[in-house]
Amino acid sequence: xxxxxxxxxxxxxxxxxxxxxxxxxxxxxxxxxxxxxxxxxxxxxxxxxxxxxxxxxxxxxxxxxxxxxxxxxxxxxxxxxxxxxxxxxxxxxxxxxxxxxxxxxxxxxxxxxxxxxxxxxxxxxxxxxxxxxxxxxxxxxxxxxxxxxxxxxxxxxxxxxxxxxxxxxxxxxxxxxxxxxxxxxxxxxxxxxxxxxxxxxxxxxxxxxxxxxxxxxxxxxxxxxxxxxxxxxxxxxxxxxxxxxxxxxxxxxxxxxxxxxxxxxxxxxxxxxxxxxxxxxxxxxxxxxxxxxxxxxxxxxxxxxxxxxxxxxxxxxxxxxxxxxxxxxxxxxxxxxxxxxxxxxxxxxxxxxxxxxxxxxxxxxxxxxxxxxxxxxxxxxxxxxxxxxxxxxx
Numbered sequence: 196x197x198x199x200x201x202x203x204x205x206x207x208x209x210x211x212x213x214x215x216x217x218x219x220x221x222x223x224x225x226x227x228x229x230x231x232x233x234x235x236x237x238x239x240x241x242x243x244x245x246x247x248x249x250x251x252x253x254x255x256x257x258x259x260x261x262x263x264x265x266x267x268x269x270x271x272x273x274x275x276x277x278x279x280x281x282x283x284x285x286x287x288x289x290x291x292x293x294x295x296x297x298x299x300x301x302x303x304x305x306x307x308x309x310x311x312x313x314x315x316x317x318x319x320x321x322x323x324x325x326x327x328x329x330x331x332x333x334x335x336x337x338x339x340x341x342x343x344x345x346x347x348x349x350x351x352x353x354x355x356x357x358x359x360x361x362x363x364x365x366x367x368x369x370x371x372x373x374x375x376x377x378x379x380x381x382x383x384x385x386x387x388x389x390x391x392x393x394x395x396x397x398x399x400x401x402x403x404x405x406x407x408x409x410x411x412x413x414x415x416x417x418x419x420x421x422x423x424x425x426x427x428x429x430x431x432x433x434x435x436x437x438x439x440x441x442x443x444x445x446x447x448x449x450x451x452x453x454x455x456x457x458x459x460x461x462x463x464x465x466x467x468x469x470x471x472x473x474x475x476x477x478x479x480x481x482x483x484x485x486x487x488x489x490x491x492x493x494x495x496x497x498x499x500x501x502x503x504x505x506x507x508x509x510x511x512x513x514x515x516x517x518x519x520x521x522x523x524x525x526x527x528x529x530x531x532x533x534x535x536x537x538x539x540x541x542x543x544x545x546x547x548x549x550x551x552x553x554x555x556x557x558x559x560x561x562x563x564x565x566x567x568x569x570x571x572x573x574x575x576x577x578x579x580x581x582x583x584x585x586x587x588x589x
Contacts, residue, residue: 200335200337202334202335202336202337203335205334206331206334206335211327211553211554211557212557215235215541215551215553215554218541218542218545219231219545219551222545222546226549229549230549231545231549231550231551232548232549232550232551232572232576232577232579232580232583233551233572233576234507234550234551234552234568234569234572234576234577234580235551235552235553235567235568235569236569236571236572237371237569237571238438238571239432239433239436239438239500239571240571240572240573241436241496241499241500242436243435243436243437243440243480244435244436244484244489244492244493244495244496245492246483246484246486246488246489246492247435247436247480247481247483247484247489247492248480249483250479250480250482250483251476251477251479251480253479254475254476254479254480255476257475257479258475258476265475267471267472268472268473268474268475268478269472270466270467270470270471270472271294271297271298271463271466271467271472272296272297272298272444272472272473272478273298273475273478273482274293275478275479275482276298276444276478276481276482277293277294277296277297277298278293279482279485279486280293280296280298280444280485281293281295281296282485283485284414284416284446287413287414287417288417289414289416289417291416291446291448292449294449294459295446295447295448295449295459296444296445296446297444297445297446297447297462297466298442298443298444298472298473298478298481299428299442299443299444299445299473300441300442300443300473301430301432301437301441301442301443302399302401302428302429302430302432302443303328303430304443305428305443305445306328306329306332306397306399306428307328307332308465308469309397309426309428309445309462310332310333310336310338310363311465311469312458312461312462312465313362313363313395315336315337315338316338317338317361317362317363318338318339318340318341318361318362318363319333319338319339319340319341319361319362319363319364319365320340320341320343320359320360320361320363320364320365320394321333321340321341321342321343321365322343322345322353322365322366322367323342323343323344323345323558323559323560323561323562324345324351324372324373324528324555324558324559324561324562324565325365325367325558325559326367326371326372326399326558327557327558327559329365330559333363338363341359341360341361342559343359344560344561345373345375345561346561347517347519347530350375350519351370351373351375351519351528352375352376352377352381354381354384355384355385355388355389360392360394361394362393362394362395363394363395363396363397364385364389364394364395364396364397365396365397365399366382366385366396366397366398366399366415367398367399367401367402368382368398368399368400368403368412368415369402369403369405369406369520369523369524369525369526370402370520370524370526371399371401371402371526372526372528372553372555372558372562372567373519373520373526373528373567374519374520374521374523374524374525374526374527374528375519375520375524375528376406376408376411376523376524377411377412378410378411378412379410379411379412379417379418382412382415382418382421383418383419383420386415386418386419386420386421386424386425387420389424389425390420390423390424393453394424395424395425395426395451395453395458396415396421396424396425396426397425397426397428398414398415398425398426398427398428399428400413400414400415400427400428400429401428401429401430401432401433401434401443402433402524402525403429403434404433404434404435404493404497405433405497405500405501405523405524405525406523406524407501407522407523408522408523411523414427414446415427416446416448421448422448422450422451423448423450423451423452424451425448425451426445426446426447426448426451426458427445427446428443428444428445428446429443429444429445429446430442430443431443431481431484433525433571434484434493434497435481435484435489435493435496436493436496437480437481440477440480441473441477442473442477442478442480442481445462447459447462499574500525500570500571501570502574503570503571503572503574503577504521504522504525504527504570505521506577506578506581507521507527507568507570507577507580507581507584508521508522508527509581510581510582510584510585511527511529511584511588513585513589514584514585514588514589515588515589516529516530516532516588517529517530518530521570525569525570525571526567526568526569526570527567527568527570528555528565528566528567529565529566529567529568530564530565531555531564531565531566532588534564535564536554536556536563536564537554537555537556537557537562537563537564537565537566538554538556540554540566541553541554541566544584544587547587548580548583548584548586548587549583550580550583550584552566552567552568552569553566553567553568553569554566554567555567
């Protein structure tokens with residue numbers, strides 16, 4: 196008789212978005228004419244930029260031509276895309292060889308798959324509030340999870356300490372859900388800590404393109420010593436609107452060794468065993484992102500979301516509501532007014548202003564009393580939501 200993975204029974208119910216959907220559905224049933232302003236969604240609202248669309252069309256035409264047709268590509272990524280990503284890192288002062296870059300179908304997939312490299316006895320440190328998949332992926336694997344709380348007091352950017360020692364360390368900057376972004380000095384502390392204790396940092400850089408402060412690092416690979424203690428996972432979902440197109444990449448430095456084993460070599464073996472890679476068409480579209488014209492066009496789209504953030508921040512400032520994020524991240528993490536819990540505030544906004552966001556409790560116990568707004572919506576809804584928030588909270 197087959198024995199299932201009993202660790203799945205240890206997972207907490209993923210009720211957050213189902214509960215939100217049910218509350219919204221119930222409200223709409225009672226108020227069919229209400230226009231809800233959805234500020235909680237993490238999906239983008241702008242289409243792919245012209246450079247990407249042109250590259251996708253060209254790649255489809257390639258597949259219709261016998262001389263240009265592409266079948267299987269290297270499992271770790273097409274050389275043209277790996278080279279383009281390595282060249283992009285070079286512009287930020289980070290030297291990578293193309294074979295340290297691995298093309299993937301997105302950051303979410305890699306965040307789970309990368310755990311194959313580590314024994315199940317390895318404990319994982321998760322800073323909370325946190326993207327729920329960090330916890331769930333390790334629960335499924337039967338790992339011990341070390342929870343490091345963060346708070347308004349430390350700007351949701353805690354420092355490492357001996358009390359929170361773990362083999363794997365999850366860092367996300369800019370952070371989902373808080374929007375908080377590590378400085379170079381703060382990241383240096385984490386890198387030094389990991390190298391001192393032999394830990395490996397799993398660095399989620401899915402939102403790095405939103406950083407506009409020139410003093411803030413976009414990549415942990417910009418930090419001295421990172422190549423001996425860190426793996427970076429990035430995505431084009433929010434950077435270039437690939438949420439429905441699915442493409443990302445992972446950086447595994449060749450200098451990253453543990454117990455005499457090369458993590459880069461191990462990841463090559465993992466990918467060539469477990470995947471046939473990403474399609475030629477999608478990789479051609481991804482390569483267009485890293486051209487000069489592609490970079491110019493995606494920055495225009497990013498400015499649209501940044502303006503949404505500015506509109507919401509202005510309203511919150513005028514209403515006297517504390518928040519972090521926004522300037523260097525696509526999320527605003529606000530402190531609920533009048534001591535409300537996240538779900539209480541959710542109901543209040545839904546019923547009084549028809550604005551929908553995400554209760555902080557969905558991201559762990561440290562999220563209680565906080566609320567997340569997304570800036571990925573359309574401009575008109577964002578402007579109207581800001582007006583309603585200001586009227587309601589002032």
